[in-house]
Amino acid sequence: MIKFNRIAKRYPPDITALADISAEISAGELVTVIGHSGAGKSTLLKLIPAIERPTAGTVLMNGQNVGALGRSALPFLRRNIGLVFQDQKLLFDRSALANVLLPLEITGFPHKEARRRAEAALDKVGLLARARALPIALSGGEQQRLAIARAVVHRPSLLLADEPTAYLDADTAQNVAGIFLEFHRVGVTVMVATYDDRLFPGARRLRLDHGRLT
Amino acid sequence: MNWLRTHWKACQLALMRLAAAPLNTLLSVVGIGIALALPGAGQQLLAHVAALSQNAAATPQLTVFLNVDAERKTTQAIETRLKGLPEAGKTQLIAREDTLARMKKAEGLADVIAALPKNPFPDAIVVTPADDAPVTIESLATTVRQWREVEHVQVDADWARRLSALIRLAKTGVLLLATLLGIGLVTITFNTIRLQVLTRQTEVEVSRLLGATDAFIRRPFLWYGALLGLLGGCAGWLIVAGATLWLRLPVAELAQLYGFELMLALPSATDSALLLGAATLLGWLGAALSMRQHLR
Ligand SMILES: Nc1ncnc2c1ncn2[C@@H]1O[C@H](COP(=O)(O)OP(=O)(O)O)[C@@H](O)[C@H]1O
Numbered sequence: 302m303i304k305f306n307r308i309a310k311r312y313p314p315d316i317t318a319l320a321d322i323s324a325e326i327s328a329g330e331l332v333t334v335i336g337h338s339g340a341g342k343s344t345l346l347k348l349i350p351a352i353e354r355p356t357a358g359t360v361l362m363n364g365q366n367v368g369a370l371g372r373s374a375l376p377f378l379r380r381n382i383g384l385v386f387q388d389q390k391l392l393f394d395r396s397a398l399a400n401v402l403l404p405l406e407i408t409g410f411p412h413k414e415a416r417r418r419a420e421a422a423l424d425k426v427g428l429l430a431r432a433r434a435l436p437i438a439l440s441g442g443e444q445q446r447l448a449i450a451r452a453v454v455h456r457p458s459l460l461l462a463d464e465p466t467a468y469l470d471a472d473t474a475q476n477v478a479g480i481f482l483e484f485h486r487v488g489v490t491v492m493v494a495t496y497d498d499r500l501f502p503g504a505r506r507l508r509l510d511h512g513r514l515t
Numbered sequence: 516m517n518w519l520r521t522h523w524k525a526c527q528l529a530l531m532r533l534a535a536a537p538l539n540t541l542l543s544v545v546g547i548g549i550a551l552a553l554p555g556a557g558q559q560l561l562a563h564v565a566a567l568s569q570n571a572a573a574t575p576q577l578t579v580f581l582n583v584d585a586e587r588k589t590t591q592a593i594e595t596r597l598k599g600l601p602e603a604g605k606t607q608l609i610a611r612e613d614t615l616a617r618m619k620k621a622e623g624l625a626d627v628i629a630a631l632p633k634n635p636f637p638d639a640i641v642v643t644p645a646d647d648a649p650v651t652i653e654s655l656a657t658t659v660r661q662w663r664e665v666e667h668v669q670v671d672a673d674w675a676r677r678l679s680a681l682i683r684l685a686k687t688g689v690l691l692l693a694t695l696l697g698i699g700l701v702t703i704t705f706n707t708i709r710l711q712v713l714t715r716q717t718e719v720e721v722s723r724l725l726g727a728t729d730a731f732i733r734r735p736f737l738w739y740g741a742l743l744g745l746l747g748g749c750a751g752w753l754i755v756a757g758a759t760l761w762l763r764l765p766v767a768e769l770a771q772l773y774g775f776e777l778m779l780a781l782p783s784a785t786d787s788a789l790l791l792g793a794a795t796l797l798g799w800l801g802a803a804l805s806m807r808q809h810l811r
């Protein structure tokens with residue numbers, strides 16, 4: 302499903318975030334990306350939805366070279382991917398439900414159907430009762446679950462998450478990790494950057510060290 | 516259907532954003548309203564005055580004055596000659612004695628006239644041209660001026676022509692004003708949208724990451740600009756309408772002093788639609804330009 306082919310990524314002036322990465326991820330796999338802070342985990346994930354583009358090498362998703370996609374093609378690539386960002390990127394001026402509705406509005410879903418799906422997604426992460434709440438009123442764990450609900454509401458075949466359990470206490474982290482395991486179980490390809498991969502038993506591990514796979 | 520839905524959604528979002536910052540919205544709307552009201556009011560006033568001058572010009576007359584010492588026979592001969600001209604319609608002879616009698620009755624003039632040794636007024640003939648085409652009256656005047664017995668020919672619609680020249684100038688002025696203030700309006704929305712984009716940067720960024728197209732991101736901002744323009748247009752209309760009602764009586768009184776009947780009316784349906792349409796379009800334009808500049 303995803304193929305990294307001799308990837309390098311440098312940031313100006315001369316930071317090498319990734320060097321000579323080759324890896325392949327099959328449909329339905331659960332993969333964790335681990336490594337120290339600054340190892341290049343976030344950068345690796347960002348290459349897939351073309352948030353960053355590789356300096357060298359190619360990233361293929363379903364055979365498509367995502368690094369070469371033009372501006373007008375990007376939205377359609379991203380609609381097939383569920384993204385959970387390291388900093389969550391929730392919109393604090395609108396309710397939990399409205400946050401989850403956003404990806405569906407972007408794809409032009411009819412309102413009724415969108416609402417039904419958004420509520421189902423909130424239900425899946427145990428937040429249906431908080432649908433009307435503003436994100437600011439949610440706890441750290443709830444915010445993270447809200448971010449997950451938004452990432453999966455349009456039923457992407459690939460779910461990317463950047464340290465989704467950071468800053469959460471052990472129980473909450475366990476709970477959040479469990480949600481990803483569940484999506485993996487129903488066939489979604491899941492790729493998670495994490496410092497603690499004991500939370501994701503059975504995952505294939507990609508270990509990064511200073512931008513290299515080890 | 517999908518197209519309609521996405522636009523409706525964007526329009527709703529824009530309305531919510533306008534309502535979310537009522538003071539900002541109000542200030543922009545008043546600013547745009549005033550910018551539109553100035554050329555709007557100018558256009559209104561011009562329309563009325565133009566109608567007035569057209570009415571006046573519709574019944575042009577020519578007054579032919581003879582030499583002061585011309586005899587009545589000569590005057591009558593001239594009147595007959597006038598009647599024979601194809602350009603002339605009705606004629607009316609005004610005898611110098613009648614003029615003298617009328618002037619004597621005029622306040623303040625009686626003493627002056629009594630002191631004169633002889634009647635200073637000439638015989639005169641008022642001619643209504645056969646039709647009211649400006650060329651007709653012009654050629655009539657030219658012909659009659661060449662007659663030896665005629666001292667002076669006065670075209671009574673001269674003032675109307677001067678007025679219409681003045682109106683043409685004023686129209687250009689209003690157009691210039693409208694252009695300048697139209698640019699002002701575009702500037703206001705340009706800046707408002709710029710601030711909108713700044714405060715909504717996270718939303719724009721997140722939407723992009725979630726797969727929003729540029730069109731999706733732009734749409735609510737464009738609606739915002741257009742709606743702001745429309746609201747400003749409504750404010751401008753209200754200002755013009757309010758001023759019209761307020762000035763109606765004083766203007767009518769002033770006009771009456773000059774012998775006109777001038778009753779200011781509210782902007783016509785066409786003018787109103789034009790004002791609102793232009794305001795909406797300019798608001799949209801300001802937003803579109805702002806998008807190009809600030810949305811990368
Ligand atoms: N936008 C950027 N500009 C410059 N350097 C960056 C940028 N993003 C990341 N880096 C650098 O690239 C390296 C890898 O970063 P990152 O992928 O965020 O690592 P991780 O997620 O494993 O902590 C780090 O040295 C980081 O400072």
Ligand SMILES: [Mg+2]
Pocket residue numbers: 342343344387463
């Ligand atoms: Mg990171």
